Amino acid sequence: MLKSLQFRLLAWLIVPLLFMSFAHFATSYHDIQKNTQKIFDKLLITLAISISEHAISSDGDLLTEDVLEVIKNTTNDELYYKVIGPDNAFIMGYEDIPAPIDEFNILASNVKFYDATFLDRPVRVTAVKTLINNDTYQGWMTTYVAQTLLDREEYMQAFLIDDLYRIAILIIITSVLLSIGVSLALRPLKKVQQSVHNRSPADLQPIKHENLPKEIAGLVAELNGLLERLTAHLAFTKRFVENAAHQLRTPVTALLPQTELALRNAKSDRERIAFDKISKSATKIARLTNQLLNLTYAESISIGQYDFPPIDLADVAKETCYIITDAYPNANITQDIQPAPTFAIAMLIEEVIKNLLGNAIKHAGENVQIILKTEQRDGCAVLSVTDNGKGIPDEFKAKVTERFFRLKSDAKGSGLGLAIVAEIITSHQGKLTITTPSNGQGTCVECIFPNKQ
Structure with a gap:
């Protein structure tokens, strides 16, 4: 108070x-x-x-x-x-x-x-x-x-009581009028506060300060200056990451077919083992490079103002599931695909599904059963991936979307998968939830997208 x-x-x-x-x-x-x-x-x-x-x-x-x-x-x-x-x-x-x-x-x-x-x-x-x-x-x-x-x-x-009544009434009326006056005087500041509160964390557009009192307009102008400097700094950082990722992807992309060719032409088991390690490392670097590029792209969408094209999550889910099952033929993936129209960038939604299915296959445990589901619910398009694997402890559910966070220090992966998923969902004004299924086993990751711009 x-x-x-x-x-x-x-x-x-x-x-x-x-x-x-x-x-x-x-x-x-x-x-x-x-x-x-x-x-x-x-x-x-x-x-x-x-x-x-x-x-x-x-x-x-x-x-x-x-x-x-x-x-x-x-x-x-x-x-x-x-x-x-x-x-x-x-x-x-x-x-x-x-x-x-x-x-x-x-x-x-x-x-x-x-x-x-x-x-x-x-x-x-x-x-x-x-x-x-x-x-x-x-x-x-x-x-x-x-x-x-x-x-x-x-x-x-009698006179004193009468005087006290008059003073009390005067104090009450004056206090009410002062409260109303102060509230009206602070209304522009509350509007600025509400405007900032309603923004997404990635929205760094200048705050409008027309028709504001000069005291508040000065504060808003300083905030806008800070937002401009922050936007410039983030843009520089993203350009650096994007350029670095591009510079890495070019030689890595060229390295992959060469290592595969060398692996096929290996003359001894020793050479075959060495080239196999090189191939796996190059594949991992290529995957990490693509993740960094996708993360940078998702962040740039969050900061900018984009009109997303209409898509159906069902179509993207079917195509992506085909790619995943081709890469992991032993994966046990069940599709429960229903129409789920929304507005989004299909390439990024594909990245979301790849990360979620990949995490379930790699980290949920052996013989895991995975359900890929799309549906319409409460006026929103919903994409979910559910598995019956090891699950995520409750104390880590809020942390797994942080960059480079891994449940175990020796766990496979870069720790960027769910961070990229969260960033993509945020850039589409959606909502990401990580829960435990009702049977108490496994993990359910649900992505909720608005079905309007």
């Missing part, structure tokens, strides 16, 4: 958003707390003034039912009050309501707010001084009103 460019971009965008949201909430908390304090403090002033006016008009009598009803309807909190006369004499209310620690200056303000504890409960207290001059009192009268904090906390909590 941390390696995802989309995740990193979203993180760089959303983390600051979360930080700013937290800062906004902290500021809102402070503002809501301050405004809540102001609102409820004004209520306390109003109640204190009402109580002081009642105390003045009633000469200190208890609050009337009307005043008590007003106080009751004003808040759900517990309210406590105390009225002190000009000579600090207690007039009415709760005498134990604590006074402020520092006496406030009347010249500066006749209202003071402070926090205290009353009856073991935290309260907010306001003290209001009122100047009176009547027959009963002359001077400053102080009215204290204490209120518990339940209403304040509920009021502030």
Whole structure:
């Protein structure tokens, strides 16, 4: 996840958003707390003034039912009050309501707010001084009103929750929009990725980069430059292998009839044995040279863009099987040939069949039974060679198509047969599978070709 460019971009965008949201909430908390304090403090002033006016008009009598009803309807909190006369004499209310620690200056303000504890409960207290001059009192009268904090906390909590909801909705909507925006911004990069992913391993054509953002277009241009250099290097390598194979094939081809002639004219067993070894070695070199040429040809097809001609695998299989049985008259090959039309190069398909049948004859063991089969299946042309021989261990099935790989170091052959088969199948956009038959004995090599261009 941390390696995802989309995740990193979203993180760089959303983390600051979360930080700013937290800062906004902290500021809102402070503002809501301050405004809540102001609102409820004004209520306390109003109640204190009402109580002081009642105390003045009633000469200190208890609050009337009307005043008590007003106080009751004003808040759900517990309210406590105390009225002190000009000579600090207690007039009415709760005498134990604590006074402020520092006496406030009347010249500066006749209202003071402070926090205290009353009856073991935290309260907010306001003290209001009122100047009176009547027959009963002359001077400053102080009215204290204490209120518990339940209403304040509920009021502030409601605002904070509402603010949290708004912030959460804003974060969610913004995150979704950012995710969509980042996804749309990265879509050209994903298109390039998909274009590369859908290519065959041998397709080195330049990647199209029209209408791409300049940042991605620059990356694609560099990739195209790399592909061009790689194509040139592969072309040089293939030319070298092809030229070397041609140079080898010419003298080897000339050597074969000469060794056969010398073998027929040998005058002694010693000469016959020597010429026979030379003939077999020359034949092996000729076969290896042809394999290298076919491999180079198949690779050049993979890199290029070819329109394959229509053929029928059945026709190629019959002709190739005739050639193989002529070369290996003791081979036990059964043909199960059904029409299998596809688009391919017949010469390369012939090479595939030769390699598969040759491998089965040489490596499957003595008295092996081989089945050469062609058919149509699921809209594809299928060619398969099945034997009941020794089989290939599961751990080596993925490796046998590698160049020069052999199950045993002393095994016959060059190790190129199945590598050539795999390259030819790839060049035709086909699929190669190597499995063990259902009876658990031998090997089944299946080549699947599309029956359309």
